[in-house]
Amino acid sequence: MLMPTSSEFIELCRSQIALLTQAMGASLSVIYLTEELVESSQARLMPIAAYPDNAVALERSSRLALPAAADSPEIDAIPATGITQPRQLVLPLIHEELVFGLLVTERDDRPWTTWERSQVERIADTLSLACVMDQRAQWLDQSQQQHRSRQSQQHDVLDNLLHQLKSPLTALRTFGKLLVKKLQAGDPNREIAGSILRESDRLQELLQQFDEAIDLDSVDVLAEDASLVGRPIPLLPAGVLTTSNLELMPCSVSEILLPLIETAEAIAQEKGLLIKTEIPNFLPLVSANPGAVREVLSNLIDNALKYTPSGGEVHIRAREHGDRVRIWITDTGYGIPPEDLERLFERHYRGAQAKGDIPGTGLGLAIARRLIEQMHGSIQVFSPLKNEGWITEDDQPPKQGTSFLVELLMVKA
Known part of the structure; x- marks a missing residue:
C-alpha cells in the first residue's frame, strides 16, 4: 500500500499534465496511483491529478481503453507495455518491475506518432522515478516521526525514574550524615556510616551526569526545524x-x-x-x-x-x-x-x-x-x-x- 503522496509530487504530476496539454496537444490526461482496499487484496487505482479537471477528465476517461470503470480501474488488467490506440495512450508507472500507477492520455484531433509516444513514455518514466523517491521520502519522514515519538516517550520515562531516584537518595545521604555525627570516633560503625555517605555522594554525582546526558532537548539530531540542519551536533556533557x-x-x-x-x-x-x-x-x-x-x-x-x-x-x-x-x-x-x-x-x-x-x-x-x-x-x-x-x-x-x-x-x- 502506497504512502500518502506529498504536495510536491502532486505538483510535479500537474506540471507533467500541463506539458502533455500545452506541448503535445493532449485533450485529456489522468494520473492514477494504486490504492489497496482493506476488504480486498487486489490493487486498484485512484486519480491524483487530471486535465481539464477531475470531474470532466474522469467522465471522459471512461471512454478510454480501460478494462474497468475509470473511477477505479484494476491495475492487474493493464499490460506492462501499456495500451495504445490511435488517439489514446495508457502507460503503467513502473519501477523495478513494480507497477504502482497509470498515466492515461488522449488527443482528439490527431493520432500519436511513434516519436510522441516515446516522449509520453519518458514522462511516465519521470513520474515513476519521482513517485518512488516521494514514497521513500514519506517513509523516511514517518520513520523519523516515530523515532522522535519513541525518543520523547523514553525521555519521559527516564525523567520520571530519575526524579523517583533522587528522593530516596536524598534521604540516604541525610541518614548517613546523621549517623556520622552521632557515632563517636573510633566506633567501627562510624566507618560504615562514612562509606554510606561516600557512596551516596557518588550516586548523586552519577545521577547528575545522567540527568545531563539524557537532555534530548539539547541533542535533538532529528529536529524538524530546518534551521538546525547542518549545525554541528553538541557533545554530551563530559563525565x-x-x-x-x-x-x-x-x-x-x-x-x-x-x-x-x-x-x-x-x-x-x-x-x-x-x-x-x-x-x-x-x-x-x-x-x-x-x-x-x-x-x-x-x-x-x-x-x-x-x-x-x-x-x-x-x-x-x-x-x-x-x-x-x-x-x-x-x-x-x-x-x-x-x-x-x-x-x-x-x-x-x-x-x-x-x-x-x-x-x-x-x-x-x-x-x-x-x-x-x-x-x-x-x-x-x-x-x-x-x-x-x-x-x-x-x-x-x-x-x-x-x-x-x-x-x-x-x-x-
Whole structure:
C-alpha cells in the first residue's frame, strides 16, 4: 500500500499534465496511483491529478481503453507495455518491475506518432522515478516521526525514574550524615556510616551526569526545524557516563583507593573473603580524572568480590613502575576461560558468566577500558592470576584466579 503522496509530487504530476496539454496537444490526461482496499487484496487505482479537471477528465476517461470503470480501474488488467490506440495512450508507472500507477492520455484531433509516444513514455518514466523517491521520502519522514515519538516517550520515562531516584537518595545521604555525627570516633560503625555517605555522594554525582546526558532537548539530531540542519551536533556533557572529554588533573591513587577498600572490606567480611592491600604512603601523583579512576577501580574491586567464592582472597596493590603507577587487583576466583579473555572488554559480552547465577550487564569492563583510554592509560587482564598482583607472605599464589592491571601516567615534574 502506497504512502500518502506529498504536495510536491502532486505538483510535479500537474506540471507533467500541463506539458502533455500545452506541448503535445493532449485533450485529456489522468494520473492514477494504486490504492489497496482493506476488504480486498487486489490493487486498484485512484486519480491524483487530471486535465481539464477531475470531474470532466474522469467522465471522459471512461471512454478510454480501460478494462474497468475509470473511477477505479484494476491495475492487474493493464499490460506492462501499456495500451495504445490511435488517439489514446495508457502507460503503467513502473519501477523495478513494480507497477504502482497509470498515466492515461488522449488527443482528439490527431493520432500519436511513434516519436510522441516515446516522449509520453519518458514522462511516465519521470513520474515513476519521482513517485518512488516521494514514497521513500514519506517513509523516511514517518520513520523519523516515530523515532522522535519513541525518543520523547523514553525521555519521559527516564525523567520520571530519575526524579523517583533522587528522593530516596536524598534521604540516604541525610541518614548517613546523621549517623556520622552521632557515632563517636573510633566506633567501627562510624566507618560504615562514612562509606554510606561516600557512596551516596557518588550516586548523586552519577545521577547528575545522567540527568545531563539524557537532555534530548539539547541533542535533538532529528529536529524538524530546518534551521538546525547542518549545525554541528553538541557533545554530551563530559563525565564518567559519557566517557568523553574527561578533564585530567593531578590526583592521588591512594586517596581514591582507600575509601574503596573500606567499603570492600565490609562486603568481604559479609561474604567470608580476605582482603589484602599494599598501598605505599607516598605514591607519585597521576594525570587522570578522579571520578573516572574511582569508577574503574570500584568496578574492578566489585567484580573481584562478586566472582570470588567464600574463603577466597582479593589482593589490591599499587606501586610505581617507570613513568607510570600500576594498580593490581587480583582475586582467587574461578578465573576466566581463555576464549573469553580477548572479548572481555566488549560491550555486553559476559562469556561463560552469562550462564551463571551472578547478574551483570557486561558493560562495566567496556566502560573501564574506555575511561582508561581517555586518560592515556592502559588496562589488562590475566587469568590465571599474575604473581606481580599477589601480595606474598611466605605463601605461593594459587594457579587460578584473575588479575587486572591498570596503568596510569604519572604527572611530569
